[in-house]
Amino acid sequence: MLVVATIKELQNALYKHRQANKKIAVVPTMGNLHEGHLALVKTAQQHADIVVVTLFVNPTQFGANEDLDSYPRTFQDDCDKLDALNTSILFAPNIDEMYPLGGDQTTHVHVPNMTQVLCGASRPGHFDGVTTIVSKLFNITRADIAIFGEKDYQQLAVIRRMVNDLNIPIKIIGKPIVREPDGLAMSSRNGYLSEKERRIAPRLHQLLQTIKQEIIEGNHDLKSLESHAITDLIEAGFKPDYLQIYQRNELRPATENDKEIIILAAAFLGSTRLIDNIYVNRS
Incomplete structure (x- = not known):
């Protein structure tokens, strides 16, 4: 090299x-x-x-x-x-x-x-x-x-x-995102996490998966999904920056008519800022 x-x-x-x-x-x-x-x-x-x-x-x-x-x-x-x-x-x-x-x-x-x-x-x-x-x-x-x-x-x-x-x-x-076995997205900043924070961190991806499943099953109240997810993050120990459901290509808030969706989140655990996202294809 x-x-x-x-x-x-x-x-x-x-x-x-x-x-x-x-x-x-x-x-x-x-x-x-x-x-x-x-x-x-x-x-x-x-x-x-x-x-x-x-x-x-x-x-x-x-x-x-x-x-x-x-x-x-x-x-x-x-x-x-x-x-x-x-x-x-x-x-x-x-x-x-x-x-x-x-x-x-x-x-x-x-x-x-x-x-x-x-x-x-x-x-x-x-x-x-x-x-x-x-x-x-x-x-x-x-x-x-x-x-x-x-x-x-x-x-x-x-x-x-x-x-x-x-x-x-x-x-x-x-x-595509490369993840740890427990689902946490790999990041150079993961090394900042304490042992306790590292155990909590996979919850971010788990929450995105839950929202994805809700959307696939027909939940069209995207704003409600976002607000409930923010509450769940806080209860899990995160300090949310944002959690939003967007149209994937135009990167704007999704509507119930959008088919290609991305759920994006950023949240702090202690001083460490984590980001993650997950795709949803809605038929």
Whole structure:
């Protein structure tokens, strides 16, 4: 595995592969890799000849009171995991390489409307940071394909909108959520959970499954389902951020006529913010 830290090094390496007509995939990450990330890499390898994994803890997507400084950084362990998968290239730049003028002074990419709801409502500016860094990585790599996890469903929807709106020539592939045996969605932040919190955490996914079953069985009172679920989360020990039932593709509140639905939730356990979602196809 080739490990590079500068844009010039990466582009020089990719130029040779591009000249040889190799298909290139990029997997953007912030490191602290787990099986969910590795599943993204394996998916990329199925679709491309050369897989570039990027590792960059992006400061512009963290809010003032969020966990930028404490976000887990496990570079050598990440390298070992990627090397074991025969990853082609790891791109691990520092902040000055990605934001030479500083994050506040760089051009930002903004996707309207769908970035103002859900996580965007409680994390102002977060998605501007995401779309800015992702667009930079797309331009740097000129990859043919990019792989993103569906756990961050709103992020995936926002990136798809950005690619479509800006005519970026890249195919976006979403990879289904990878879960622990008890159903908890894998996340780098799960390591923050105490033993007690870790026992409670799977309740979030269980609750989403319950709502899904209610909808499949014909319950059309979506607002009632949302409010009852919020109460259940509080009783289980969570501090809910949101739990909402949306139309999947347009990312707007679902109506009783919508067939493709997604139930999305974010909630705190202690200081740890967990997110999850589940699809519902209603006939």
